[in-house]
Amino acid sequence: MSMAQRIQDAWNEQASWLIVLRPLAWLYRFGFCLNQSLYEVGVKKVYHAPIPVMVIGNITVGGSGKTPLLIELVKYLQQQGVRVGVISRGYGGQGPFPAKVEQLSEPSIVGDEPCLIVQSTDVPMAVGPNRQASIELLLQTVGDLDLIISDDGLQHWALGRQIEWIVLDQNRGLGNEKLLPEGYLREPKSRLKSSTVIEHTKVAQPKNNMYLDVGQPYLLNNHLELSWFDANQYFNAVVGIGFPQRFYQTLSKLGVSQYQAHEFPDHYDYEIADLIFDSQDAIITTEKDAVKFKSLLQQHPEFNTPIWVVPVEAVLSSDCYDLLKQQLQQVGIQFS
Known part of the structure; x- marks a missing residue:
């Protein structure tokens, strides 16, 4: 086990040795x-895009449900006639950057989450560590846009923004409430007072709240022609996300209780050997991991172990949509 994984486990367990x-x-x-103050006093320059920017991020390391939330917001805005584009750092991608993300883009080039976002929404998207370059690429190649949503980048002070949403996972909380590396906070918890906080809970609640609804699992290697999903069979559960316990909770909702867990680091670059286990049980995994598995299956058509993918969808409270509409109106964006 790598040191990074040991620390991740210690954060989740709030181990005493972290002191x-x-x-x-x-x-x-x-x-x-120091870095933040240099931007505030103008020593470092802040880029202000010609159109409004909304940042969706978190103050913790690891998964919070941010990507499903972003996907739901993009779909909603598209339905309302808002021309939206998305930018991201493109973690796990090798570039070159900035890069447009297309339906057939490879996760190894642009990152796994960007591939999932575009495959789910077909939204114009660009990735790269330089957010200004990504925005300019979108504006040059797409044309008129009303809004840019930045996937993560909450602590990227070089990017000016008009709206900030912070996703706070109540299940995971703030851990020991310590900053990196003693805890998993990227910023002090006082940061929550200066932005819109969307609480990610297990079930629907009023006000600014979201939860993840579990969809029907589907077969990634559909050439096997398996017509139905059996939750009572044994699985190899393969998961490479920031907070794998959330996936196990999802499996429980599906009635899946018999599985061997195989955890990998977030944004892990899988090889086909990672999907070969002693048992011949079917694999069950997340949509984020499945984006990478799809490429592996194309490279290895001989691989015949069934891979079931569990889709999740963010369900937002009505207050979230009301707040979004109000915040967009304040920056001059009207729904059609």
């Missing part, structure tokens, strides 16, 4: 605050 990392957390806080 030895407190001096590094102090150093992180100093560097973070």
